[in-house]
Amino acid sequence: MAIRARLAVVVSRPLVSTTQFSRPAVLRVPVQARWQSTTTVDQHKGAAKTKATSSKVIKLTSETYPELKRDPKYAQVTEEHINFFWRLLGSESALIDGVTKDATDDIEPFNADWMRKYRGHTKLVLKPSSTEEVSKVLKYCNDNMLAVVPQGGNTGLVGGSVPVFDEVVINMSRMNQIRSFDDVSGTLVADAGCILEVTDNFLKEKNYIFPLDLGAKGSCHIGGNVATNAGGLRLLRYGSLHGNVLGIEAVLPDGTIVDDLSTLRKNNTGYDLKQLFVGGEGTIGIITGVSILCPRRSNAVNVAFLGLESFEKVQEAFKEAKGQLSEILSAFELMDSYSQDVVYQVTKNNRPLESEHPFYCLIETSGSNSDHDNEKLEKFLEHVMDKNIVSDGVVAQDATQVKSLWGWREGIPESLGYWGGVYKYDVSIPISELYGLVEETREKIAGAGLIGGSDEHPVVSVVGYGHMGDSNLHLNVAMRRYDKRVEALLEPFVYEWISKRNGSISAEHGLGLAKKKYIGYSRSDTMIRLMKQLKDLYDPNGIMNPYKYI
Amino acid sequence: MAIRARLAVVVSRPLVSTTQFSRPAVLRVPVQARWQSTTTVDQHKGAAKTKATSSKVIKLTSETYPELKRDPKYAQVTEEHINFFWRLLGSESALIDGVTKDATDDIEPFNADWMRKYRGHTKLVLKPSSTEEVSKVLKYCNDNMLAVVPQGGNTGLVGGSVPVFDEVVINMSRMNQIRSFDDVSGTLVADAGCILEVTDNFLKEKNYIFPLDLGAKGSCHIGGNVATNAGGLRLLRYGSLHGNVLGIEAVLPDGTIVDDLSTLRKNNTGYDLKQLFVGGEGTIGIITGVSILCPRRSNAVNVAFLGLESFEKVQEAFKEAKGQLSEILSAFELMDSYSQDVVYQVTKNNRPLESEHPFYCLIETSGSNSDHDNEKLEKFLEHVMDKNIVSDGVVAQDATQVKSLWGWREGIPESLGYWGGVYKYDVSIPISELYGLVEETREKIAGAGLIGGSDEHPVVSVVGYGHMGDSNLHLNVAMRRYDKRVEALLEPFVYEWISKRNGSISAEHGLGLAKKKYIGYSRSDTMIRLMKQLKDLYDPNGIMNPYKYI
Incomplete structure (x- = not known):
């Protein structure tokens, strides 16, 4: 309804001519958007700091969800357990926080998620620095019925990476080494605790990119990305992690090291069981290393920002973009007018387009030849303007403008x-x-x-x-x-x-804690039964990330 | 050694100038290669018919491998079993061959592989025409300890799709309907028994392609492709089936229908257990339906055929191709001089290049804009010629010449x-x-x-x-x-x-029968143990494709 009313206003104006798209186009986005001083890197953390929420103490998950009860089958952490971990991990390089010193503040970031929605009350955070240490830690926890929560960068959105009660946090931040990179095949092997942006910067020097990009890249771990099968901004072009992850090293609850860190693009020798860890959300084991196929970095990146009058026209534009931009299309992002109004209200930045529209799209192309890509994009834009599919649009002229246009899409979560x-x-x-x-x-x-x-x-x-x-x-x-x-x-x-x-x-x-009880809306009873069968197979004691997933 | 000697001969000739690459280039391949009258469709079957092998009776697998013994835990097929299948599948539309009539000839193609290397002696071939029938057949076999072999187009190379002894063949050729296609998202849902080429032709009309292509496309089933995680010619560009398969419908030995036929590109709700069927070679269940993401068909396809003096130069050419052709590179195929000599000896076709070289490469580009792709390819070829990476080359001028150049790569298996x-x-x-x-x-x-x-x-x-x-x-x-x-x-x-x-x-x-005993060369004991655990979970009676895989 609201959309239609707005549409009437918009179509009464003369449509902007296609000449807008010919270079140099006028870019109406300020070079440096004000609110972007909170960098993309800390997008998640930045959001958590907005005034309305930051002052409040986060409610314990057990209070928010009183129906959740701690399973008495899990042991409580004792002095004996702590002594074991001290001996194993050492007092300096492998921290046991909140136990040997009165360090409630230190341990708090490991207990709470960045959205300030979920908070556990663990007293023990382990930071192993090798696969062998992870193996020994997990075996000990399994033998002693200590429930655990694997934790990467703790940037998830479903409460999957923090404890519900007193589960032991196994934080992977100390396993942060790049193990190898082959610049003919583009295969990277790295520890699970490598931060996505650090890894991508490493690849940048080699003229490659990580086949995944997302707002939390400055904090999230690649192991966590794989464990949650993160999608993000490059999926349209480079596909999912199920296709790009070539190998995984992981540890099962009983300490078994799954040594499937292949760097081969093709290896048809048996079940591809590493796939169960991709999107397994740490419920059957902990990923310690990843081998991943990385694409070459594109020389040319172009971004266009378009205004459209209906969702039907957005679909038409998408079909046209797939056809005409085809192999260089790397993003096709949708934003409704309401989302853009919110960004405008919060940032007060000048809008990219002079006119307002019910829908906006951000189209990104990435290719090896700038002239070719510009020509394809201009031809596409002329076509969709001529056909009245798109009403208005701008094209970024340089990297700064690319970033600014992206700000109108990437800034939505924070502004909201x-x-x-x-x-x-x-x-x-x-x-x-x-x-x-x-x-x-x-x-x-x-x-x-x-x-x-x-x-x-x-x-x-x-x-x-x-x-x-x-x-x-x-x-x-x-x-x-x-x-x-x-x-x-x-x-x-x-x-x-x-x-x-x-x-x-x-x-x-993913499912985490937030979606656990709703899985039946997306999966049949049979599928849920088969999933539980797998969970029981790998984690018969149920110590891995309990109360979550399925 | 041999290579070096040949190299000396070759480099003594003057290198062909780069102008060869400017259009119109001289194509030296005849428009219709003689041996190609056996079409690609029947490439495998054609190969099986070459004079030297066709006259011989194929040895029984049990004779070739006397160390293999029929496991007595499996039941022999009885009249009672046959009566059940007759009642279930019907006498006309669901055939029970070789039992009710003296039809040894009829049943023979289901017992032997196309390479004429493996031959079982089943007396029973079932051709269910629905997922429910597959479910009932498998449940009955499981309850009665009848071993089974799932069979698609029977074009495999490791003896995986034919019986070793008297296992019941479950042939999927009657489940051959395309269920749906969405031309905005490119998502195809189809029965497992659809023939790859038929499916690709269906998609061609919609301006899409199947993300997989291989020599046996005229016979192989898409269900078999997924079950063996087939790679083929488009993998470089479109990635593996682990990334492209969005959903699977499969039947477990106990008759459970795994209803995971999602058409969504993203669905992070639980373990991605469908991945176990991708490359599972019919050892934990039978795939009955597949949902797959199909890319848009490229408007422009270019093919170049190059001669190079060393494998080091081939690697350099590959790196350059990845960098310069990047998003349009769709194949980079290697052929040594020995392989080309064999094709020449058998076909007597004119060679694509006048000069001979130790190595040849076939490079294919696929893109949306012919002019752009030509320009990129020419620039690449000029570069690799200038740098002495490539010594000689030709570019196809039309679709017929594309096919002829491909013939020098695709014709190798048949010629051998x-x-x-x-x-x-x-x-x-x-x-x-x-x-x-x-x-x-x-x-x-x-x-x-x-x-x-x-x-x-x-x-x-x-x-x-x-x-x-x-x-x-x-x-x-x-x-x-x-x-x-x-x-x-x-x-x-x-x-x-x-x-x-x-x-x-x-x-x-894949592994099939041929590689079963060698898996230890590519997988650790731990991985093999974990794979066997999965096999036992889904197929506790071991009725699925026995004597093979792991």
Whole structure:
């Protein structure tokens, strides 16, 4: 409804001519957006620091979810356990925090997630620095029924990497060495605890890139990326980690080291069981090393920012982009007007386009020849303007402008958190119906009188954005304060809506604690039974990341 | 050694100038190569018909491998079993061959592989036409301890798709319907028994392609492709099936239908257990349906055929191609001079290049813009000629010439079979050492006086070719007749050589019967133990494709 009304306003203006796209195009984005002083690297952490939430103490997960009970089968950490870990890991290079010294502050970052939604109360954080140490730690925990939580950069969105109760945190940050890189094949072998951005910078020097990019790259670990099967911004072009991960080294709860760190692109000798660790969210073992196929870095990167009048036109533009930009298309991101209004309200940056539109798309191309890519992009833009698929658009002229345009997409999550909290849904829906969920959700909340510009309304805005190229929608509800009435409207409505369309209730973010109980909306009873069978096979004592996943 | 001697001859000639590459280049390949009258579709079957082998009766596998004993735990097929299958599948549309009528001829193609190396003696071939029928068949077999062999197009190279003894063949050819195709996302859902080429032709009409191509495409099933994790010619560009397969429908031995036929590109809700069926070679269940992400068909395809003086130069050319052709590079195939000599001897076609060289490469580009691709390819070729990386080359001018140039690569397996038989190794080795295996193998056989031009020598030629882009080498030994002395020289030498370099003894072809006992050369004891654990989990009675895999 809202969309249609806006559309009428927009189409009454004359459409901007295609000449806008010919170089040099006028870029209307300021070179350095103000709010971007919080760098992309710390995007997640930055969001956690916004005024409305940072002052509050994070509620313990066990208080937020009183129905969750600590399983008495797990042992409590004793002095004897601690002595074992001290002997094994050492007092200096392998820390045991919060136990031998009164270090509650030190241990807090390992207990709480960056969204400030989940908080456990572990007293023990182990930081092994080798695969052998991980093996000894896990075997000991398994033998002694100590529940554990594998932890990478702790940037997840579903509470998967922090304890629910007093589970022992096994933090991988000390396993952070790049083991090898072959610059003919592009194969990288690295410790699980390598930070994504550090790894990508290493590859940059070799003229390669990591086949994954995401907002939390400055903090997240590549082991965590693999364990959660992270998708991110490069999936459209380079595919999923199931295809790019060539080998994995992991440790099972009984201490078995799964030595499957192949660097070969092809190896058809038996079951590809490493795939179970990709997206296994640390529930059957801990990934300690990864071998991954990296693509060559593109010489030429172009970004265009477009305004469109309907979701049907967005779909048309996407089809045209796939056809015409084909092998150089590296991103096709969707942003509705509501998401852009929020970014504008928070950042006060000049908008990329003079006119306003119900939908915006960010298109990125990456290729080996700048002239060819420019020509393809210009031809594509002329075509979609001529056909009235796209109403307006700009093209970035240099790397700074590329970054600024990306800011209007990447800045959405942070801006949404400005007022207080955000209900986040990361879902996959067949592309033709993708945006319907946002419209229906907005209508429901508006119908209940819960959305508005003043403080009496708990909801600031209902926005939709995401990776159009992967049918991956982020439905986010920006809140002044969390509100049970809104929650009752959202759930199970959102999950039922997705389930009816055979979508996924978690496209990228995984299950963790947040989605554990909703898996039935995306998986059949048979699939869930088979998954539990695998969990029991590898982790018969259930010590790995309990209370989560399935 | 041999290579060096030949090199001396070649480099004494003046190198051909780069102007050869400017369009229109002279194509020296005849438009219709003679031997290509056996179409690619029937390449495998064609090979099986060459004079030297077709007249012989194929030896029973149980005679070739007397150490293999039928496991008495499996039941023999009885009248009661047959009556059950008749009732279930019907007498017309679901055939039970060789039992109710004296149809030994009819059943023979299901018992023997196309290479004429392996032959079982089943009396029962079931052709279910729905997932429910497969479920009922498998459950009955499991309950009655009847061993089974899932069979697709029966084009494998390791004896995986035919019985060893009297296992019941479950042939998937009747499940051959395309279920759905979404032309925005490019997602295809199809029965496992769809023939690859038929499926690709369906996609062609939609301007898409199947992300896999291989010589046996006219016969092989897409279910079999997935079950064997087939690699083929498009892997360099589109990646492996582990990345492209979005969903699988499969039946476990107990009749459970694994309903994981997702069409979503992203779905992070639990273990990705479908991956165990990709490359599982029918040992834990039967794939009945596949959902797969298909790329857009490229408007422009270019092919160049190059001559090079050393394997070092081949590696340099590959690095340059990855850098300069980058996103449009779709194949980089290696062929040594010995392989090309064999094709020439058999086909008598005019060679693509006037001069002879120790190595040849076929480079294919696929892109959306013909002018851009031509320009990139020409620039690349000028560069590698200027730098003396490549000595000579031609570029195809039209689709017919593309096919003819490909014939010099795709025709190798068939030509090698001309004299009698071929010892085939499909291996993966770190790229810098890739060709060393061929040289050392040739020296060993030459040193033993077993190779030569006359009938007293069992070996015709030792050749190396393959997918350079994937570090995937085909080491083939063309034989006048199979010879135990040659076998003793080849094994375990070849496997030990690969194992020392952390290579794979089966890059694409899988384990089947042929490689089962050699898995230890590519996988650790731990990995083999974990694989056996999975096998036991899903197939506790061991009825699925016994005597093979692990």
